[in-house]
Amino acid sequence: MKTPELNLPEGIELIAGSNADAVARQLAKAVAAALGRRLAEAPRASLVVSGGSTPLPFFKVLSQEPLEWARVDVALADERWVPESDPASNTALVKQHLLAGPAAAARFVSLKQDGDTPEEGMAAVVAALGDLAQPIDVLILGMGNDGHTASLFPDAPELHRAMTAAEGEPAVAVHPPSQPQSRITLSFPLLSQARMTALHLKGDDKLDTLAKAASAVDQVNAMPIRGFLKPGLKVFWSA
Numbered sequence: 001m002k003t004p005e006l007n008l009p010e011g012i013e014l015i016a017g018s019n020a021d022a023v024a025r026q027l028a029k030a031v032a033a034a035l036g037r038r039l040a041e042a043p044r045a046s047l048v049v050s051g052g053s054t055p056l057p058f059f060k061v062l063s064q065e066p067l068e069w070a071r072v073d074v075a076l077a078d079e080r081w082v083p084e085s086d087p088a089s090n091t092a093l094v095k096q097h098l099l100a101g102p103a104a105a106a107r108f109v110s111l112k113q114d115g116d117t118p119e120e121g122m123a124a125v126v127a128a129l130g131d132l133a134q135p136i137d138v139l140i141l142g143m144g145n146d147g148h149t150a151s152l153f154p155d156a157p158e159l160h161r162a163m164t165a166a167e168g169e170p171a172v173a174v175h176p177p178s179q180p181q182s183r184i185t186l187s188f189p190l191l192s193q194a195r196m197t198a199l200h201l202k203g204d205d206k207l208d209t210l211a212k213a214a215s216a217v218d219q220v221n222a223m224p225i226r227g228f229l230k231p232g233l234k235v236f237w238s239a
């Protein structure tokens with residue numbers, strides 16, 4: 001296993017392992033514990049997850065955790081603006097692999113609403129997000145090798161708006177040229193207020209990207225993941 005020489009900022013915890021399923025299981029247990037603590041003190045808890053390929057084993061373990069899932073709101077940090085029938089749909093991924101078993105009882109707050117574009121669907125998305133317990137209790141982020149997280153892409157023309165959106169703008173439509181689909185992303189201000197944030201990564205390439213991000217944390221727009229490299233972040237990484 002590659003030794004992660006990362007020089008992460010102070011206060012960031014790295015949980016590293018050679019086995020992806022074992023690290024995914026550690027993340028699922030940490031998330032279930034955090035949600036359980038929140039549910040012991042509040043009527044509802046919110047879990048915001050990311051799509052992509054990394055989260056699958058995490059979703060499968062978490063879905064089986066014995067929580068009061070009917071009191072948990074689940075949402076995506078971002079979504080490709082495609083129908084659930086599209087292989088790129090994160091909504092379909094979450095419904096199939098996370099909202100199964102005990103977790104099927106959770107309330108899913110969908111970022112994909114009617115409309116040919118995310119702009120057309122935005123009013124419905126904002127209304128749906130009114131059901132999400134905020135601030136977010138548990139946020140799971142992924143990262144691309146360009147330093148994007150959620151759909152906060154460095155090449156998105158709307159990145160500044162997504163990084164500085166006001167409270168009344170919880171989500172932003174983005175059209176990064178590097179991506180085949182238009183997307184909708186929760187705004188950086190909404191995401192960054194999460195009570196617990198975990199960054200779930202797999203592979204040496206992601207470790208190299210994280211090291212690059214950590215080397216210049218103030219240059220956020222160049223690598224938006226940098227906005228989350230702050231004390232309290234837990235990085236779960238597997239080879």
Ligand SMILES: O=C(O)[C@H](O)[C@@H](O)[C@H](O)[C@H](O)COP(=O)(O)O
Pocket residue numbers: 050051052053054055077078079080090141142143144148149150151
């Ligand atoms: O919709 C998405 O694509 C995700 O929200 C995105 O931010 C993802 O977390 C990263 O691109 C990493 O994706 P992988 O896990 O597939 O590497």
